Amino acid sequence: MAPKESLVKMLGEERVIDDPKILASYAETRSFGPHFAPWLAVRPDGPEAVERLVGWANESRTPLVPVSSKGLKIRGDSVPSVPEAVVVDLSDMKKILSVNRQHRIAVVEPGVTYGELNAALAEENMVMPMSLRPKAGKSVMTDVLEGEPRLNPMVQWSYYDPLRCMEVTWGEGVRMFTGEAAAGARDLESQWADEKWQVNVAGPFMLDFYRVLTAAQGSMGIVTWASLKCAVKPLLHRMFVASANSLSELEGFVYRAMWTRFPDEIFIMNRSQLASLLGKTSGEIAVLKPLLPPWTVAVGVAGRELLPEERFEARSKDLTDIAQENGLDLRESIDSLDGDAVLREASSACVGTYWKDLWAGSSQSIFFVTQLERAPLFLKRVTELAESLSYPVGDIGVYIQPKHLGSAYHMEFTLPYDPDSARETRLAEELFDAASREIAGLGGYYSRPYGKWAGIQLNKDAQSLLALKRIQGIFDPNGIMNPGKLAAV
Amino acid sequence: MIETTLEDFRPMMERCSNCLACKWLPYEKIESRRFGRNCPSAAYYSFNTYSARGRFHLGQVLLDGRSEFTEQAVEAIHSCTACGSCDVSCKITRYNLEPLAHNIALKERAVELGKYYPGQKAAIDCLEAERTMLPGERHSARTDWAKDLGLKDLTREKAEYAFFAGCQYSFGSGLAEKARFWAGMLRDAGVDLGYLGKADMCCGGRAKQMGFKGAFEKQAGANIAALKAAGVTAIVTPCSDCYHAFKRQYATLGLEVKTLHVSELAADLLAEGRLKFKKSIDMTVTYHDPCHLGRLGEPYVPWDGVEKKVLNQIHTWDPPRPRYAGTFGVYDAPRSVLKAIPGLRLKEMQRVREYSWCCGAGGGCSLSSPELSSATASERLTEARSTGADAIVTACPWCLRNLEKAVDENGRQMKAVDITELVALAV
């Protein structure tokens, strides 16, 4: 039976898409990596359908590419890297399966966006910790599962917090829960009836199933729900900013602030990145940019249900003192830079044109994790490379985000370019390639090895690669899950 | 009832819970990774078998016949320096275990079975023949240090205090003068002092700590008789081993005479103004607590009781059993003497007082396990040097001898001095 017929029989006519225009849209990406339009796309309506689908794919050796977010594929991780693939579009699986205030846990399907989740959480006086201004169509689940850095690393006791339990159909077709939820019946309703709320991410025994799925780009299995740890909604919430002429000037303050854990949110941006975050149009960005300091550290402070004013007061005053001790002036605003505006923009979803694209029409991001003290070295080398290629250095955005209680720092260079200009596109790609290699050479770590980084990173560590192959051989023995993403695997 | 045979320790063997606290300082006193360990033999040989826990387990194994007294078993048994550091660490939390006493009981069983080393035998043979644990020395020369000093001979005259020099101070090169110094100084300070004359002999304390119970008891019997005959009210000794022997080991055999270390008496005399330091010593020193003066130097408390369980299974002793946890050892007296010396600066090591590191000479290990003994002294010198001190001071001749010949982990020697030497320079 032809693939389409099989899928229609399995899922129903309306859930199988072969419209070339729609299929082409699944291949739209910023990534410079290889990408193909899928042969078909399917929209399963639940885990059982996913399980059947994966079974079929194993029999027919059909590559499956799970997609959960709507809109442009920035990283390219959910765009097929091989021909003959079937996209598994989960973006219509939008149920918020539970919201538990007592344990601050929400269970969401893959298609739920930040906007949708936060609306539901607001009723329970909670909020989902955000990554930096995600696309409005971004799946919360995927965002978390892929390890997009959060604005509030102080509540990340594990690297992938707020991720907790999941339901997954592995590449070999077995469906199960992960973490604490795997120790009980494979039935959420009965777990809830037993007051089990999918809180604990690990295990459940000697195997951390969730870690097989993190940053996997859909290459191990298809996740059909995830439980996420939420935060109590702030009653008071402000962001403070301090400026500096160089990145190094901020280091002492950020290290100390991380030591105290007083900030609720904390990140560093350079002028270009911050202007792109705050400006609504390229014109606004152009106006803003010269008005902003070269470097800004933004620090959020919140007060929640328990003594909101007292907490806010203590934290904000202490952080101001710490800034002062480190030669910085932490304030609610600096000239035209308003801290609360930064907070508002950073922690809200981006509707319309992706904010990093406002300046030049498109952009590429190079990101990796490192330690803060090493960040100036990467900045220096990327700047030198840009200069050597005559790339406009002033356009490069820099965003540094502590992760995991500050044990690692996400460092991101945004390279804007005009996608309609072949020269600019070529230049951006050239810089992207050169800088990516240079960063790896200097010890920058591509923990999320998208596109070309997979080869760069995985080839540096033969034993990890071998282990990864063994793991993939267990969970996706036929290699049907999003093949080609972890290229070397 | 106090445990005397290895079999008596069976409840303790089975009640040790394998926490291995016996391998470390009391955790709350650890200051660094480098100097966190407490047990010389566990640190040197590494196998758990060489710790107090290992020995409790080994005791069971041997009693159950699951192992012979193999070469390694004998090494594990005799490599205990009997320093008691395991005992202190254990008693931070446990109220019904006596690891040091058990270690010695194991040694005694090994000795009974003839499982000991030639070096030990030589010392015990010498004890038998010449009444000293120092092979090569003659009893006839034992009291040469007292010649022409005019001290009362307690076999003929009465005095309040018996000055007991001990083997090292009686014979040791450079040490006999110190015995002479102490005796003379104390007498001059008005202490009514004598010595045992021809009846003077080894205290035998080390024999006990080596597991040679019979040899010890023979010595103790003779000494107790001599002391009783002398009618003294107190013994004063510059030797920490002797101090421990009289204060704790002889006490179990019925000796009821007050025992003082010279540093205690000197501290008292300083406090009373009967001893004054006139000269300044420009030197930075660190003080090594001898095990037998420090944590093992606590006063003896007689006890004859039984275990009693309350609330079904909770262990108590009826009547309450004395807990020797190092609380009341002699720590402050030698320090107060040192602090009273003008110009002298005292810097403490990390392992001090009840959780002090052994010098390595204890338990007869300098005879039975010279490599262990040397490594243990080396460790102490390394620690002493880390304080920045110019010299390591101690109040025990056995410690002094072991530290004098040692080098630290970098192969460097460090000046080791007896507290006497500093006192002599300062008066």
Add this chain to the structure above:
Amino acid sequence: MALEREAYRAIEDIVGKRNVSEDSSVTETYRCITSQSSAHYGPFNHQTPRPQAVVLPGSTEEVRQVIRICNRYGIQFKVASTFWAAMGYVGSDRAIQIDMVRMGGVRIDAKNMMAIVEPYAIGAVVQVEAMKFGLNCNMAGVGCSSSVLAGAAGWMGFGPSSLFMGIASENILGAEWVLPDGEILRTGSLGSDGSWFCGEGPGPSTRAVLRGWQGSTGAMGVCTRMAVRLHPWPGPKLIPTYGEVPSYKADGLENFRTYTLCFNEWEDYARAFQLFHEADVIYLGHRQFNMFGRDIKGAMLKILVDSGGQFSDLLPLMDDPYVKSENEKMKIDVQIVLAGLTERDLAYKEKAVDEVLRQTHGWKSEFMLDKEMRDFVLLYLLRLGRKNLNYTLCSSYEGNFGMSSNVFVAAPLMEEASALKRKWEQDTPHIAAVGGDSDMGSMSGIGGGGTTGWEFFVHFDAYDKDSIRGTKEFIDDSQRWMLSKGLGADMGRWNADARREDGYDYTQEEHDAIYKNLPQPAIFEYQWKVREAFNPRHLTGSYYRTKTPENVK
């Protein structure tokens, strides 16, 4: 059974003669006596099997070479460092014991707040080295006597600090493992350029196969080095102490507060925990001293605080009207420590605690506010240096009713669990009669709150065969009660599926029979596949739980 001479000689060549022994005096003392040491599969009057040799490797390379020899000759191996529990000991007669005592290094990266530790770096030394730089490490409830690395690699590792600092497994950054097949895997950033700061990725984390939630229990190779995340320590470089041995107390930590919070009802207790989980005010939170038992904890504390205290003082102290009345007020209690990172911070935290108490009708125990008591408790909780007090009452203990889950489920069950234990205390002489409730444990079983980490302690006499047998019967009864409540395995039986009652490994057939009826047996089938991939000669024993997949014959 002796090792083949070739194998033994090869191991001698690798580690040196003095670092390997097959002498009976050594190998016999590397058996776990399961009545004496926490076993978590029931107290039994037997020992685990005798290893064929005990090996003390001194480097990662030596570990690798020893494991290769094991693969070559088909010798099982079990690794341990501080030998706290039965899981560290071999489970067959064809096995060697690897003791990591020679690898005890600690290096602090102060700026990046991490420690790189080797297996024999115990909590006490990692902590003191960290404190020199204003940092602290999570101290698992097992106490500072245990290996930080082993706790992180091998077991769960929650304790007083885990609400604020996360549990041991959450603090693992880069790690170096010698896999059971002798290959070396370095996780995360460590694998590519030797940086320890990130233990995840690249891409999916290979760490997935190394420990899970429960921990590898020494059954997935040997972790030889690990970076653990450190946390703020706003105290001095060394905690000053005062008081005589053994009743040491913390001296002059002015920016710390130590309280015992008490509640009328378990519902209030659970609600207070929820509020503390949501607020960043608690530095250490543990229900600690109730481990002695509800009826005796006040008297026990009086004994412990006094350097001359004796257990013979216990009954008179329990009858002391003041102690009795204060003890009654501490029936439902938890110890907390607040750490002021600044003056404002401490003031805020103090207010927050008062507010939580107001909302939950709780109070601070006055008995525990006595200065010496406070200082003793502060030092106890900061250092966790007294884990052997677990054993002190009768010489041994085992956990029974244990909850590592929902505080709102666990708390309401406390009185029923207490009543069950109290019944056994009254009806039999085998366990200490301490008032039923002897629950203790962490304010949270995961970082940032969300679960409990509790267990009841059952105190028994390891020298008394009747006491051992009676305790096992009680734990079996406790297990029946827990199953009737749908609560899973009793703490005392947590490892009952990992090692047979006679101390030996399970066979695969026995494991298959145990796991076939699980609601999601795929868990153990995947563990089977992981074992096949990384441990093809099955050299690490049955603590690594596996079920043969249906499609494998």
